[in-house]
Amino acid sequence: MDKRFGRIFPLLLLAALVAGCATSQVSGPSTPAVSASGALREAAALARNDAALVGQAKADNARKIERLLAGIDNATLARDAAALPAGDPLYPFAGRALLNRGLPLPRPFDRGAQWRFDLNGRPAAERDGYRPPVKLAVLLPLSGQLATASAPVRDGLLAGYYGESRRRPEINFYDTAGTAGGAATAYAAAVAAGADFVVGPLGRDEVNAVFRQGELPVPMLALNRGTSAPPPGNAGFSLAPEDDGIIAAEYLLGRERRNALVISGNDDNGARAASTFRERFIGRGGNVIETLSVADAPGDLSGLLASASQRGVDAVFLAVKGSTARALAPQLALAGLGGKSRVGTSQLISGTGKPEQDAALDGIVYPTEVWTARGLAGLPSASVAAASLPTARGPAARLFAFGHDAWLLTAYLEKLATGDNVQLKGATGALALDGFGNVIRTPAWATFNNGHPVPVAGGD
Numbered sequence: 001m002d003k004r005f006g007r008i009f010p011l012l013l014l015a016a017l018v019a020g021c022a023t024s025q026v027s028g029p030s031t032p033a034v035s036a037s038g039a040l041r042e043a044a045a046l047a048r049n050d051a052a053l054v055g056q057a058k059a060d061n062a063r064k065i066e067r068l069l070a071g072i073d074n075a076t077l078a079r080d081a082a083a084l085p086a087g088d089p090l091y092p093f094a095g096r097a098l099l100n101r102g103l104p105l106p107r108p109f110d111r112g113a114q115w116r117f118d119l120n121g122r123p124a125a126e127r128d129g130y131r132p133p134v135k136l137a138v139l140l141p142l143s144g145q146l147a148t149a150s151a152p153v154r155d156g157l158l159a160g161y162y163g164e165s166r167r168r169p170e171i172n173f174y175d176t177a178g179t180a181g182g183a184a185t186a187y188a189a190a191v192a193a194g195a196d197f198v199v200g201p202l203g204r205d206e207v208n209a210v211f212r213q214g215e216l217p218v219p220m221l222a223l224n225r226g227t228s229a230p231p232p233g234n235a236g237f238s239l240a241p242e243d244d245g246i247i248a249a250e251y252l253l254g255r256e257r258r259n260a261l262v263i264s265g266n267d268d269n270g271a272r273a274a275s276t277f278r279e280r281f282i283g284r285g286g287n288v289i290e291t292l293s294v295a296d297a298p299g300d301l302s303g304l305l306a307s308a309s310q311r312g313v314d315a316v317f318l319a320v321k322g323s324t325a326r327a328l329a330p331q332l333a334l335a336g337l338g339g340k341s342r343v344g345t346s347q348l349i350s351g352t353g354k355p356e357q358d359a360a361l362d363g364i365v366y367p368t369e370v371w372t373a374r375g376l377a378g379l380p381s382a383s384v385a386a387a388s389l390p391t392a393r394g395p396a397a398r399l400f401a402f403g404h405d406a407w408l409l410t411a412y413l414e415k416l417a418t419g420d421n422v423q424l425k426g427a428t429g430a431l432a433l434d435g436f437g438n439v440i441r442t443p444a445w446a447t448f449n450n451g452h453p454v455p456v457a458g459g460d
Contacts, residue, residue, distance in 0.1 A: 036071070036072045036073070036076045036080075039068040039069070039071055039072055040068075040069075040072065040080050040090075042068055043064075043065045043068040043069055043090060043093065043094075044088075044089075044090045046061055046064055046065050046068075047065055047088075047089040047090040047093055048089055048090075049061065050062065050065075050089060051089065055228070058228065059227065059228060062093070062229075065090075065093045066093065066096075066097065066283075067279070067283050069093060069094060069097045070097070070280060070283030070284050071283055071284070071285065074101060074103060077094060077097060077098060077101075077103075078098060078103060078106065080094070081094035081095060081098060081105075081106055082106035082107070086110055087110050088110075091109070091110060091435065092109060092110075092434065092435025092436055093435075095109055095434060095435050096434040096435060096436065096438070096440070099432055099434055099440045100246055100250060100440060101250055102250070102254075102442060104421045105420070105421055107420070108418070108419065108420045108421075109433075109434070109435035110435070111417060111418070111435070114232040114233040115219070115233050115413075115414070115417050115418070116219055116233055117131065117413075117414045119133070119134075119196035119197075119218070119219075120133070120134040120135060120194070120196040121134065122134050122196065123167065125414060125415070126166065128415075129412050129414065129415030129419070129422075130164075130166060130411055130412060131411065131412070131414050131415070132164075132167065132168060132169050132410060132411040133169045133195075133196045133197035133410065134169055134170070134196050135169055135170045135172075135193075135194055135195045135196050135197075136169040136170065136171045136172070136195065136196075136197050136198075136199065136410065137171075137172055137173075137174060137190030137193070137195035137197070137198045137199070137218075138154070138157065138171065138172070138173045138174065138198075138199045138200055139174050139176050139183060139186045139187060139190065139198060139199070139200030139201040139202075139206075140153060140154055140173060140174075140175070140176065140200050140201065140202055141175070141176050141177060141178035141182075141201070141202055141203060141206070142154075142173065142175040142176075142177075143175055143177050143178070144176075144177045144178035144179065144182075145178050146178040146202060146203055147178070149202065149399060150202055151391050151396075152391035152392065152396040152397070152399035152400040152402075152403060153202065153223065153399050153400070153402055153403035153406070154173070154391075154403060155389060155391040155392070155400060155403060156391075156392075156399065156400035156401060156402060156403025156404040156405075156406075156407075156427070157199070157403040157404065157406050157407045158403075158407075159379065159385075159400070159403075159404055159407075160378075160379075160403075160404040160405075160406075160407035160408055161407050163378050163379065164411070169197075172190070172193065172195070174186035174187075174189055174190055174200075176200070176201045176202070176203070176206055178202075178203055178206070179203075179205070179206070180205045180206055180208065180209035181209070182206070183200075183201040183203070183205075183206035183207070183209045183210055184209045184210060184213070186200075186201070187201075187210050187213075187216075187218075187220075190218065191217055191218050195218055196218060197218065197219060197220070197221075197410060198218055198219070198220035198221070199220070199221050199223065199406050199407075199410055200220070200221075200222070200223050201222065201223065201224070202223045202224055203224060204224045204225065204226065204227075206224070207222045207223075207224045207225070207226040207236070208226045208227055208228075210222070211226045211228060211230065211231060211234075214231060215231060215232075216231055216233075216234060219233050219234050219235075220234050220235075221234070221235045221236070221237055221406060221409055221410060221413065222234070222235070222236040222237070222238075223237055223238065223402075223406060224236070224238050224240070225238040225240045225242070225438075229436040229437060229438065230436065230437040230438070232437070233437075234437055235409065235413060235417075235433065235437040235438070235439060236437060236438050236439065237402075237405070237406060237409060237431075237438075237439040238439075239346070239398065239399075239402055239428070239441075240272070241268075241269045241270075241272040241273040241276070241319075241345065241347075242272055242273065242275075242276040243441065244273045244276075244319070244345035244346055244347075244367060245272070245273040245274065245275070245276030245277035245278075245279075245280060245319070245345070246276055246277075246280050247367050247442075247443060248273075248277055248317055248343045248344075248345065248367070249276075249277050249280035249281040249284065249286070249317075250280070250284075251343055251365070251367075251445070252281070252286070252315045252317070252341060252343060253281065253284050253285070253286060255341060257286070257314050257315035257341050258285065258286050258287060258314065259286070259287050259289055259311075259312045259313050259314045259315065260277075260281055260286060260287070260288050260289065260313065260314075260315045260316065260317055261288075261289050261290055261291075261292070261305075261308045261313045261315070261316045261317070261337065262274050262277060262278060262288055262290070262291040262292070262316075262317045262319070263291075263292045263294060263316065263317070263318050263319070263320060263328065264291070264292070264293055264294070264319035264320065265293075265294060265295075265296065265319060265320045265321060265324060265347070266293050266294065266295055269319070269345075269347055270293075270319040270320055270345075270347065271293070271319075273319040273345050273347075274291065274293075274317070274319045277317050277319070278291065281317075289308050289311050289312070289313050290304070290307075290308045290311075292304060294320065294324065294328070296321065296323065296324050297324075297327065298324055298327050298328055298331075300331075301328070301331055302331055302334065302335065305331055305332060305334075305335035305337060306335045306336075308335070308337075309335045309336045309337050313337060313340060314340055314341065315340055315341040315342070315343065316332060316337055316340055316341070316342045316343070317343055317344075318342060318343070318344040318345070318348065318364065319344070319345050319347065320344070320345075320347065320348070321347050321348070321350040321351050322347075322348050322349055322350055322351040322352035322358065322361060323350075323351035323352075324351075325344060325348055325360075325361055325364065326357060326358070326360040326361060329360040329361060329364075330360065338363075341365075342363060342364045342365065343364070343365050343366065344364050344365070344366035345366060345367070346366060346367055346368065346398065346443075348361070348364065348366040349366070349368070349395065349453065350395060352453075353394070354451070355450060355451030355452055356451060357451065358448055358451035358452070359448070359450055359451035360451075361448040361451070362447070362448045362449060362450065362451070363447060363448070364447060364448060365445055365446070365447045365456055366445070366446060366447070367429075367443035367444070367445060367446075368443060368444050368445065368446040368453070369397070369398055369401040369427055369428045369429065369443065369444065370401075370425070370426070370427060370428065370429055370430075370443070370444045371397075371401045371404070371427035371428070372397055372398075372401065372453075373444040373445075373446050373455040374444065374455050376425070376426075376427050377425075379404065379427060382397055385397075385400070398428075400427075401426075401427035401428045402427075402428055404426070404427040405424075405426035405427050405428050405431060408424055408426050408427075408431070409424070409426075409431065409439065412424055413433075416431070416432065416433040417433055423442075426441075428441055428443065429441045429442045429443040429444060430442040444456075
């Protein structure tokens with residue numbers, strides 16, 4: 001256990017702030033469409049078997065169900081989900097599909113008695129649903145390779161914590177050192193110390209190490225996406241690249257864009273976002289004309305872009321950093337694609353900050369945090385926080401907002417888990433909880449105007 005970070009954090013300051021190569025992949029013909037009724041029957045059969053599966057087989061089964069539901073239109077999916085009886089194993093999958101499309105649930109998820117909110121004699125919830133734990137443990141890699149990423153998460157969490165004037169839990173920080181073994185040890189130490197709720201760990205391998213324990217004695221909010229869903233009664237919150245891919249696909253589909261060109265960086269983030277975008281976009285009836293994987297310096301893509309343009313592209317998905325997008329923007333314009341709907345990932349702001357250069361990004365829409373786009377009640381503006389806290393500046397601001405929302409979820413998790421179509425207004429976006437314990441985030445949207453990031457009206 002490491003309590004030093006709670007003591008040395010600048011509490012007075014925080015309290016004041018709170019008052020060039022490319023490869024292409026051409027998409028083949030789409031799989032023949034399955035009727036909505038046939039897709040639902042097949043998905044229902046797979047869902048009935050899901051509880052008996054484990055490991056990769058369970059993950060593959062879930063992906064098959066998601067693909068089948070993706071092909072069902074909004075109205076039909078909402079109607080069929082409402083018709084499912086209570087306790088039907090397909091309902092959590094159908095409900096998650098509705099939430100990802102920004103649609104309401106016909107009824108709350110059938111969570112049963114899996115959630116434990118009465119440990120340590122936790123006081124009853126306030127009228128607004130505020131019910132934090134009594135003793136909170138936060139598992140973060142305060143040392144090791146992930147320490148730099150954990151600092152803004154820690155500070156954002158403490159900003160939310162100290163910004164709350166009502167009852168707050170005792171809080172202790174545990175260093176996971178960024179390793180699977182360190183995470184398992186930290187979780188065990190938190191349990192032994194009497195924690196009734198755990199936030200973290202942050203790394204994917206760390207999350208997997210704790211989730212592998214099966215039924216956990218103390219519930220937790222993991223801060224990354226593991227290879228499997230959280231154990232029953234636990235939750236997971238992440239800013240994974242896959243989420244950006246899903247968000248972008250739904251954004252374009254909601255604006256009747258059906259023929260996309262996908263351009264991704266050759267790094268892990270870009271590849272994961274692009275892969276998820278393709279799967280969701282095609283599954284929902286769209287067509288990916290071509291996929292290009294590019295280096296940070298993309299080189300001359302004029303021939304490939306011109307060829308894609310001639311095949312009816314009406315949208316461009318850019319899973320690349322801002323510096324790469326700046327090099328691509330004039331080439332897209334010359335190929336006749338500059339006026340098409342262009343959507344990036346949250347990675348787009350990486351390497352930006354000079355308006356005279358970033359003007360090349362004008363018109364590209366990307367998901368962002370509500371806090372940085374237009375502010376959030378209870379938090380100082382992003383510019384004010386950045387002026388005083390290094391961990392709230394530049395790209396770290398996203399992780400600062402993420403940490404704030406980790407606290408918010410901790411305090412209002414019961415409301416999310418038991419309420420009907422409940423959302424929390426968080427710093428990273430509107431937060432909801434699906435039937436598997438995963439936090440679904442609806443972000444704000446922004447674009448560049450004369451090289452300056454500006455919110456997109458009505459984009460969130």
